[in-house]
Amino acid sequence: MTSIPPRISPPKRILMGPGPSDVEASVLAALAAPTVGHLDGVFLKVMDELQQMLRAVFRTQNRLTLAVSGTGSAGMETCVANLIEPGDTMLVCVNGVFGGRMADVAARCGAQVVKLERPFGDIFTPEEIEAALKEHRPKALGIVQAETSTGAHQAMPDIARLAREHETLVVMDCVTSLAGMPVEIDEWGIDAAYSGTQKCLSCPPGLSPVTFSDRAVAALDARQKKVQSWYLDLQMVKDYWGSNRAYHHTAPINMNYALHEALRLTLIEGLEVRWARHQHHHRALAAGLEALGLGYAVPATHRLPMLNAVKIPDGIDDATIRRQLLEKFGLEIGGGLGPMKGKVWRIGLMGATCTATNVLICLAALEQVLLANGLKVPAGAGVAAANAFYATPAA
Amino acid sequence: MTSIPPRISPPKRILMGPGPSDVEASVLAALAAPTVGHLDGVFLKVMDELQQMLRAVFRTQNRLTLAVSGTGSAGMETCVANLIEPGDTMLVCVNGVFGGRMADVAARCGAQVVKLERPFGDIFTPEEIEAALKEHRPKALGIVQAETSTGAHQAMPDIARLAREHETLVVMDCVTSLAGMPVEIDEWGIDAAYSGTQKCLSCPPGLSPVTFSDRAVAALDARQKKVQSWYLDLQMVKDYWGSNRAYHHTAPINMNYALHEALRLTLIEGLEVRWARHQHHHRALAAGLEALGLGYAVPATHRLPMLNAVKIPDGIDDATIRRQLLEKFGLEIGGGLGPMKGKVWRIGLMGATCTATNVLICLAALEQVLLANGLKVPAGAGVAAANAFYATPAA
Secondary structure, eight states: OOOOOOOOOOOOOEEESSSOOOOOHHHHHHHTSOOOOTTSHHHHHHHHHHHHHHHHHHTOOOSEEEEESSOHHHHHHHHHHHHOOTTOEEEEEESSHHHHHHHHHHHHTTOEEEEEEOOTTOOOOHHHHHHHHHHHOOSEEEEESEETTTTEEOOOHHHHHHHHHTTOEEEEEOTTTTTTSOOOHHHHTOSEEEOOSSSTTOOOSSOEEEEEOHHHHHHHHTOSSOOSOSTTOHHHHHHHHSTTOOOOSOOOHHHHHHHHHHHHHHHHHOHHHHHHHHHHHHHHHHHHHHHTTOOBSSOGGGBOSSEEEEEOOTTOOHHHHHHHHHHHHOEEEEEOOGGGTTTEEEEEOOGGGOSHHHHHHHHHHHHHHHHHTTOOOOTTHHHHHHHHHHHSTTO | OOOOOOOOOOOOOEEESSSOOOOOHHHHHHHTSOOOOTTSHHHHHHHHHHHHHHHHHHTOOOSEEEEESSOHHHHHHHHHHHHOOTTOEEEEEESSHHHHHHHHHHHHTTOEEEEEEOOTTOOOOHHHHHHHHHHHOOSEEEEESEETTTTEEOOOHHHHHHHHHTTOEEEEEOTTTTTTSOOOHHHHTOSEEEOOSSSTTOOOSSOEEEEEOHHHHHHHHTOSSOOSOSTTOHHHHHHHHSTTOOOOSOOOHHHHHHHHHHHHHHHHHOHHHHHHHHHHHHHHHHHHHHHTTOOBSSOGGGBOSSEEEEEOOTTOOHHHHHHHHHHHHOEEEBOOOGGGTTTEEEEEOOGGGOSHHHHHHHHHHHHHHHHHTTOOOOTTHHHHHHHHHHHSTTO
C-alpha cells in the first residue's frame, strides 16, 4: 500500500443491463439517512413496515416474509437450505444460468437433485413437469419464473397447482420479475420465493426479499437437522423480524432504509400500473429493436418485459459495442451469460429504468454504434418504430 | 396492507452500543453515490482499491482479502465453511456469545467440534490451548480476539504461534477490534480472519472484511468436497474479486462505496493514531465510569478499549436506563447478551463514536438517569474523573 486512493465519484449511468437498475433520488437519500441501532425502536418499525410492504408486493399473507441480509443469490440459498435436508429429493428445472445455480445450491445442501433440462431460452410444459413429479416424488420443485440469463418467462399457475397436487413444495425464483410483472404468491400457491432489490424494485443491491408459505414453515419446523447455514437459518432470522426481536445478526440498517423507500415508491405507483408500464415500454423497445434487425433470443410467446435478450448480429463484437455505449452515452447494457456469452445482449427495462426516454436513447445510441461498427441498419428505423408504437391509440 | 407508510426519517443518534457506531458524513455521502453496474470498470476499480486498503488495515499481504457480501456473521461463516469439511476437527474457544456462535457454525459445517470453555469475561492461556492442540490435533482453531459480548481482549501472538507449530489453521474473529486496536494478520500468522464494517471502521453494517493466508488458500484448494454454501464459496467469490472478474453474485455496490470511504478515512488518520485514540478515550471513559461506581465485567488486564462492559448496579433496571438515555439524549448504549443479559451494559467507543465529546456526554447523561432512578452516584464525579484524565500531561 503506497498511497490512499482518492474519494470515489462514480458517474451517473443509464442502467439498462440485467440489474442493477436506475435508483430514484429518494431511495439514495433514504440509504444515506442517519444509521440507528439494529434494536432501536425506530429501526424495528422500519422492519415491520418493510414486512407489510413486501407482503403487498409479493401478493401474500405469509407471516414469514422478510428481507434476507444478502443479495438475490443469498435469497436462493435461504429458500433451498431451509427446506432441504440431506437426502431429500429436489427437482430443479434448468433452462438458464439461474436454474443451474439452484441445482448447484441444492446439491451443496445434500439434496438428491433431479435436473429437468431444456435448452437456454426454452420453457417447460406443465405436462413434462407433472411426469417428473410422478416419477421422482420430490420434496421440492425449484423453478425460475423470470430467467435473467435468457429473458424467458415461465408461466407458473399450472405448475404450482400440479406441485401441490403431488405434495411437492414450490420454490420460485422471482429475482427479475418481482414488481415488474405479475407475481401472485398466494393465488398461485407458491411455497417459497426469493427476489432481489436491484431489479424492478430499483433499490441498490444488498438485500433479498423472501417469503415462505405456511406449508413451507411447517416443513422448516419439521426438520430433523439444523439448517446448514447459520447466517441464513430462518428459524433464527424470523425471531429477529418477529415479535421476539431476538438478536441474530446486525441487519444492514441503511440498505433496509433504501428498500423501505423503494417499496413505498412501488406501492404508490400501484403494482398493476407498474406491471403495465413494464409491458408498455417493452413493446416499444421490441418494435424498435426488431426494426433495427435485432432478433430476440426467445419467441414472443414467452418474453420477459424487463429483460430483453437479443442476438448479436454476425460480425459485430459484443464487448466493443457495450464499451462504446458506456463511454459515449453512459448507457450500460448486459452481455450474455454461460453459453450465451458473446451471443446475446441483455437489455433491461427494470423499475425506474423503464421509461420512454430510456427506450428512445437506447435505440438511438445502439443505431449510432452499430452503424459506426459497419453494420448496415436502416437509419432512424428503431426510434421510428418505437415512436409509431407510442403513437398508437391502443398503446 | 391498508396503507403505505410515510417516508422514513430516522433521528441522529449517538451510537455508543456494541455497533453500529456513528457514521461520518462523507461515508453516508459515498453510500448515496450513483449506483453503477457490478461489472462496470468504475466499480472494478473500487473493488481493487478496497482490497488494497483492506490489506493495509488487516496488516497483511494476503492476496485473498475482500469484503464478503453480508454482515460480520456471514464473514464468520465464510471462514469456517471454506476451511472445514465434514469430519474435520475444529477446536473452538468459547468465552462469550461469539465463540459460542463459531462452535455452532462449525458444527453445521460438519466439524467435530471440540469446545474449550471459559466463563464469560475470562480469557484463555496459551498453555491450555497448547494442551488442547496436542490432545485433539485439530485442523483449525477458532478464537475471538475481541469478544463483543463481554469486552474481553484475547492476546493472539503466542496462541497463533502455537497453532502454527501444531499445523493448525487459526481462524480469528476481529469484528470489534479491527481498526480500533492492533490486528496484525501477517506478523502474528493468522490464517483466516473476519470483521464487520459497523464497528471501528464506522461504516453502516452490510459487509464483512475477510482475509485468508496462503496456508488457508492451500487448504481451500485441497478440499475434497465443495464448500457447502454457494453464496460464501471463496473459490468462486475470489474469481470475481480477482483478475478474472467472473460474475458470481451482484455485489452490494453502494455498500462497497461506503466501505471504500470508511477505509480511506481510517488510513488518512493512520492506524497507529487510530488505535491510540481508542485507548485514550477508553481510559477517560473508564476513569469516569469507575468514579460513578460502575465496575467493569472484565479486569483491567484484558479490557477492550472500544467495548466497555460494566455491571448494572443492584436495584437498577437495565431497560429503563437504556430507554431514558435514548429518549432524553438520543444516546444508545447496549444491553448484555446471553448470560449477561440484564447484568451488564455495553458502552461502545468505536471509530467515529470515539471522541472526548461522547465520553463526556455519556458520563453526564448516565449520571442524570442513574440519579433520577434512585441510585446515589457522586454528583459530577464521572465527568470530573474523565476531565482529570484528559488534563494529565501523560494522557
